[in-house]
Amino acid sequence: MNLNILGNNQKNLNIADQFWHNFRGENQAINQVINEQNLSINETDFDVVICGGTLGIFLATTLQQKGYRVAVVEKGILKGREQEWNISRDELACLLELDLISEQELEEIIFTEYNPARVSFYQGYELWVKDVLNIGVSPKLLLAKVKDKFLKWGGILLEKKSFISANISDDGVQIELDGQVITSRLLIDAMGHFSPIAKQARKGQKPEGVCLVVGSCGQGFSNNDTGDLIATITPIQNQCQYFWEAFPAKDGRTTYLFTYVDAHPDRISLTDLTQEYLRLLPEYQNIDLGAIAFKRFLFGFFPSYSNSPLKMPWQRILAVGDSSGSQSPVSFGGFGSMMRHLPRLSSAIDEALATDSLSQKDLHLIQPYQPNISVTWLFQKTMSVGINQNYSPNQINDLMSGVFQVMDKMGDNVLKPFLQDVVKFSGLAKTLPLVNPLLVLPLLPQIGLSVLADWFKHFTNLGLFTGLYPLAKSIHSLESKMSEEQKYYYHRYLEMWKYGAGKD
Structure with a gap:
């Protein structure tokens, strides 16, 4: 061609x-961009510095609105691309709830809206669904509106500034940009999949x-x-x-x-x-x-990466968005994942700053283990072929066709969450026993027992989280007797079980 x-x-x-x-x-250089030092910073320029503006501007604006001193660092000019982001209308509700845009502005940023959408497999099953990824949002217009609000509320936008390195102290982070040094209580990495901070944290994995x-x-x-x-x-x-x-x-x-x-x-x-x-x-x-x-x-x-969300090995640094790997491995859109987690991230970081819970252990709870994401690793494995593996030519199509046929018969309560990367224990438990074993058995040698055992662990934890969330929620009346530190940990575990069970 x-x-x-x-x-x-x-x-x-x-x-x-x-x-x-x-x-x-493996020709990618891994630079040491994060260092730890014993020097005291004392006064910091900002409470939060977010490197990476495309998705970081949403979180930055919510924090600026809460009264924190926030800076966003962007290596170019912060503007959205021309190509629309596809999402569902209900997933955009957080933008209204967090006062990032108005109802009128929401309609202005929606460039396309259609129904229905098809799921179809070669020589197999076909179905149609409504209101899933059927909204086309203009990134250019959306980011411009949120950016304006961030600046209006007093946020600092450092455009055409690249992140170079950062030195972590017990009382802050010293951040070197090209031509400028700033200090912050917390550094948030929103620079995406190929962030130099995330690369160092993953050690070349x-x-x-x-x-x-x-x-x-x-x-x-x-x-x-x-x-x-x-x-x-x-x-x-x-x-x-x-x-x-x-x-x-x-x-x-x-x-x-x-x-x-x-x-x-x-x-x-x-x-x-x-x-x-x-x-x-x-x-x-x-x-x-x-x-x-x-x-x-x-x-x-x-x-x-299976080791996701990424837990930073340092205090005072948190990864969000694609840097954290918090999206499903079957999804390649970071915008939808950010919209899903934005309310949680905003409130959690607010509480971390307010209580000075910025240690490595404290911040790990803001990006916790989520079994409803981890179980999808098996789905990705069943949709891929090893470089030296021999699959029947239509094996993946047949399996996908069989699985979606079962989910379609189960109804929208099972089908729609799966299509929106929100896997729930109830839907998975109902679907899997009804899938034809003859479609699954040929995959087992290619997948391997270790992958299957790992998946079963995540599936079991998905059920455990599903049960723990309502139980933990029921004791909220005891909050008044908790210390600030205990409240912070209670809220993080509550969110972990809620999101990890797909209850959000």
Whole structure:
């Protein structure tokens, strides 16, 4: 397939592909950007410094609103991309609850809204759902509105400033930016998957999973009233199962091709995956490639680690968003995860600052273990093919088809949470026994007993968290007798069990 169709986007593809090549070849440098020191800082410039503005600005604005001294560091100009973020309307409610935008502004940032969306598998089951990822939000407009509110409330925005390093003391963090040094009580890493702080904390660990994604937005599609949440049109190819998504966009139709792999050096390149995307797109959307007026292209990859959310090995540093790996390993959208956790993060950090609970142990409870996310690792494994494994060509399609057929019969209470990365014990416990064993058994040798045993541990904990949350919630009347430290820990455990059980 000739890639001339990419035009000026060819350069972006080459850069992304070289990055992917270096990443899977272990050619990524790990710099020591965090150091501990015995010097006393005394007075700090800020209560919170958040590095990474795209998702960090949401959290920064809630904290600024509470009266803290907040700074956001952004290596470029803080602005959203053109491509919409897809999300469900009810997931945006936190923006209203936290007073980040008004009802009128919410309608202004929604560029597209459609129904229904399809789930479909090659030579298998097909179903349609409503109100799941059916809202297209303008990142450019949303970030501009939240940014304005942050500045209006007195927040400090340091644009075109790159994070260089940080020195941690018992009473604060000294942060070096290019050309500037600032101090803070707390440093929050919101710099994304490839954050230098997160890389140092993970000590060069390779991700257990990677989601490769290529896509585009273009005009010329005759049918642009519905979307695809997940669809397949082929069996396994190139040791990959190709999955597709499609959404109506303000200036056309967005289509993505994604696949779950590991970081093995022999994995498919982004260039080859883009060629596959362009080869299969006409069949997928029933359109001639020459009839599409492409507006933009997207290329990227998103690593996921089983050791997530990431717990920083230092005091006074917290990772949020993609830096923390707190999203599901089957999801490659950080915006939805941030919206889900924003109220929790905002209140938890507020309480940590108010009670000076900024030790390593204290902050670990803000990004706790969540079994409802950990159980999804098995799902990602069943949707990927090892580099040297031999799967039946339609094995993944058959399994996915069988699982979704069962969930569809169970109804929206089981199906919708799963599609929105909110796995619940009740839904999982009802679904798994009804899946045809003949679809599961062939996968067991490829998955391995250790992965299966690990999953069973998370599944058991999911049930345990489901039971613990209402029990812990019932003793809230005892809060008045708790010390401030005890209240902090009680609230964190309550949130851990609530979110970890998918009760949010």
